Amino acid sequence: MREIIHLIKKDCMLIVRDASNLVMILLLPLLIATIFGAINSASEETNKLAVALVDNDKTPISAAYIERLSQRDDLEIIQSTLEEAQNATRLGDVIAYMILEPDFGARLQQFPFISSPPEIRIVSDPKRKVISGMITGITIPTAMELVQERQDSGTSGMASPSLQPLKITHEDYVVESELPVSAFSITVPQAALWSILACVAIMSTSLATERLQQTILRLKVSPTPMWVILSSKILSCMFTIFISCAILIVYGKIAFQLNIQSFAMLSFAILCSAFCFAGLMLAIGSLGSNPGSVAGAAWSIMVIFAMLGGGMMPQFLMPEWLSALSSISPGKWSILLMEGAIWRNYSIVEALFPAAILIGLGGLGCVAGVRNLNREKFI
Amino acid sequence: MSTILNFKNIHKSYDANPAVKGVSFSVDAGKVLGILGRNGAGKTTIVNLLVGLLSSDEGQVELFNSMPPYDQTTRSKIGLAPQRIALYSSLSIMENLTFFATLQGLKGSELEKKVNYASEKMGLETFIHRKVKACSEGMKRRANMAVALLSNAELLLLDEPTAGVDIQSRQHILDVVLDLKNSGKTVLYTTHYIEEADQVCDEVLILHEGRALACASTQDLIAQYGGDSQISYQETEQGQPFVLSSREPAKAVHQLFDSHSSIFNLRVIPPSLQDVLTNLLNGEKLSA
Numbered sequence: 131m132r133e134i135i136h137l138i139k140k141d142c143m144l145i146v147r148d149a150s151n152l153v154m155i156l157l158l159p160l161l162i163a164t165i166f167g168a169i170n171s172a173s174e175e176t177n178k179l180a181v182a183l184v185d186n187d188k189t190p191i192s193a194a195y196i197e198r199l200s201q202r203d204d205l206e207i208i209q210s211t212l213e214e215a216q217n218a219t220r221l222g223d224v225i226a227y228m229i230l231e232p233d234f235g236a237r238l239q240q241f242p243f244i245s246s247p248p249e250i251r252i253v254s255d256p257k258r259k260v261i262s263g264m265i266t267g268i269t270i271p272t273a274m275e276l277v278q279e280r281q282d283s284g285t286s287g288m289a290s291p292s293l294q295p296l297k298i299t300h301e302d303y304v305v306e307s308e309l310p311v312s313a314f315s316i317t318v319p320q321a322a323l324w325s326i327l328a329c330v331a332i333m334s335t336s337l338a339t340e341r342l343q344q345t346i347l348r349l350k351v352s353p354t355p356m357w358v359i360l361s362s363k364i365l366s367c368m369f370t371i372f373i374s375c376a377i378l379i380v381y382g383k384i385a386f387q388l389n390i391q392s393f394a395m396l397s398f399a400i401l402c403s404a405f406c407f408a409g410l411m412l413a414i415g416s417l418g419s420n421p422g423s424v425a426g427a428a429w430s431i432m433v434i435f436a437m438l439g440g441g442m443m444p445q446f447l448m449p450e451w452l453s454a455l456s457s458i459s460p461g462k463w464s465i466l467l468m469e470g471a472i473w474r475n476y477s478i479v480e481a482l483f484p485a486a487i488l489i490g491l492g493g494l495g496c497v498a499g500v501r502n503l504n505r506e507k508f509i
Numbered sequence: 510m511s512t513i514l515n516f517k518n519i520h521k522s523y524d525a526n527p528a529v530k531g532v533s534f535s536v537d538a539g540k541v542l543g544i545l546g547r548n549g550a551g552k553t554t555i556v557n558l559l560v561g562l563l564s565s566d567e568g569q570v571e572l573f574n575s576m577p578p579y580d581q582t583t584r585s586k587i588g589l590a591p592q593r594i595a596l597y598s599s600l601s602i603m604e605n606l607t608f609f610a611t612l613q614g615l616k617g618s619e620l621e622k623k624v625n626y627a628s629e630k631m632g633l634e635t636f637i638h639r640k641v642k643a644c645s646e647g648m649k650r651r652a653n654m655a656v657a658l659l660s661n662a663e664l665l666l667l668d669e670p671t672a673g674v675d676i677q678s679r680q681h682i683l684d685v686v687l688d689l690k691n692s693g694k695t696v697l698y699t700t701h702y703i704e705e706a707d708q709v710c711d712e713v714l715i716l717h718e719g720r721a722l723a724c725a726s727t728q729d730l731i732a733q734y735g736g737d738s739q740i741s742y743q744e745t746e747q748g749q750p751f752v753l754s755s756r757e758p759a760k761a762v763h764q765l766f767d768s769h770s771s772i773f774n775l776r777v778i779p780p781s782l783q784d785v786l787t788n789l790l791n792g793e794k795l796s797a
Contacts, residue, residue, distance in 0.1 A: 347591055351562065352584065352588060353585040353612070354614075
């Protein structure tokens, strides 16, 4: 019995004394519990679905309908012109835009004594198609409430509850271009992110192996300056990321006729992402000298970033504080920047913000990694 | 003769645990200094302090008249063979040597020449294309040391280069150290094997729990701390062996012959480094 206790104690000590193990077995589950707990328990705080609304009708009835939609807890209505709505959808600021057609008010007033009900067009971000169904589920009952209210006040005919008061048409938002958006246009940035995460895990493990085998010691003593050694570590990670993304894109072009709005922008997006994740690789790789636990820690941290970045659940399901926190996830900005190049048609100015965040996070990672490596004791 | 390395009153602790306590020594060009001590005596800490991987809490380290952090020129004069096998296990010995030679600033035919020199010197030609992970411990050790020979280093720091190797590989490594000494290189050689220090070192620093117990040439150490020579003999061919201790064995042997009509199986065993170590450690125990 005594032996068993000592064996257990030894294993526990081995786990606790490696910071990278703690990331994997404690930090990751705690964050998962916090994130999912926040999503499941805080329905009142949940992010509203941001939807742009273009009122082409501009009648008191359309205004009353918009007012009613705005009062809902689950929608954030942003009244816009068509151009503004398209732009907000393109940039990913809203998940969709709705267009109330010019005869919306008149038709709704005549409901149900008309052959066809008033029409609302919902044009959604193709990445968030599923959500347009949720918007439909909100818009129709709201219209019904409005109709019933008007009937109660005698301003409308009697409605039959079995009839739909609105006709909803769904469209995917497509950037004005000769190049169609394919399903692969949506999935390629996500696949590229997974490839980047794998590169980070592999390269940080390789750095830990260098520390374990003391080859890093040999590099430090060589006449080659330390900044050259660390820069080459970062560059080799960036190069690996760049090559893996390039292979993915070539595969997309050949197998799925992937269309890319701007190759230059895509290269810029991958470059920024590569720098960001190479910096993180340096920070993670300097966490410990046990390659196995560093690999585990790398994957744990990447999963946390993927979760926060909306890679595992839609961000609108998150409470506001968590949604704000997701801005630290490089995955979110990396995907957005790649989408900007592939189908969102980002301008240089629009790309600068996510690019700056990626470069900033990469810089922080580099500083943390260099500090850890310089602090290292060789006993 | 110029002094290449100066280690002056160095103190170094890891957190609250002192690893090196006021150690001082210097090494002249072309000499081999052995640092002899048990595991944990502070040998590797001294090597890491010397190359600038650690900074001392107190005292001053000087290599080629410069202090750490060293510039590129000073670092190019150092060849290091760390205690661990600091090689990329998935790469072949050749790939490792080529990579580390590149970091020394070598290229083209000069690089090729150096790689060939190092592999030949360490007897690695037959296994040069073998991956490190597929090599025996002896081969790995030799490859580990071959990397230190790639540069035009004036000073070679060999941290327990024979740890865990077979007898043949050990002798090969010791022969190379002697070759290096003969070609005028300065070597700092850490070991816990007394016979190795005895075989290759001009001077030996005896380290115990972070303190330098003595530092001198092997002859001086033996003369100063080795104690008496042991003289064993028998009075008859099958008789009982007798043992005498004497500071002056020649005189003692003369006296033996003078006082005995016949002497059989006479043997004089001079004091060795082992005796130096034993006496110094016993002295340490007594003073403690």
